[in-house]
Amino acid sequence: MPRLGEVEIGEVLDAICDPDDNLGEWITFYDITQQDSELLLQQRDGVGECRRECSTLTHACRAVFDEYREDMTEMLFKHYRTETPKKLSAEKFVSRVCTKMSKSCPAKSAPAGFQHKDEQWLPVMDPDSYKMRKMQHALNKQSKDGVGAPVQFLDPMGPMMMEDEDL
Structure with missing residues (x-):
């Protein structure tokens, strides 16, 4: 190691x-x-x-x-x-x-x-959205190091899933 x-x-x-x-x-x-x-x-x-x-x-x-x-x-x-x-x-x-x-x-x-x-x-709730968020974070972390450009993935269900804060 x-x-x-x-x-x-x-x-x-x-x-x-x-x-x-x-x-x-x-x-x-x-x-x-x-x-x-x-x-x-x-x-x-x-x-x-x-x-x-x-x-x-x-x-x-x-x-x-x-x-x-x-x-x-x-x-x-x-x-x-x-x-x-x-x-x-x-x-x-x-x-x-x-x-x-x-x-x-x-x-x-x-x-x-x-x-x-x-x-x-x-x-x-949604493993696919979670994976996309992790991927977005990893890509943006690399862009801070000068590799690539920042990205923003949009979750089409995101706003609908968290509207009611009192669940």
Whole structure:
């Protein structure tokens, strides 16, 4: 397995908060729920439609990653650049990012009286539209690197499927 450099690690971190990217698709698996004054992330069984809650998770992820991207890249690079890489577990990495760097992750209660407006988590309804959206994203990602022109695929059913927000 080839060694990753800082640039490659940085590219992975750039994609981790983008639900349209394969590396950021994990965001669509989560639903935000509220239990008493606590907001919870509930993992679902598959890929979901990225709507308001998914956009909220994307924004929160980017806020942390944008501010600490260089620190995280350096930490990962240092652990894997030697001939015998030091073991950096996912738990240890998360702990360092959440408590030592950002202090964003420790569980906190929602403000008194806060009521989360729940949005029903929906699995991807149309696999073909999902594949087209992923393809569009990949092509547009390449166009940013100077390969090709940006594209926009139109989903003829898109506006009809999401008209009623109170489902």
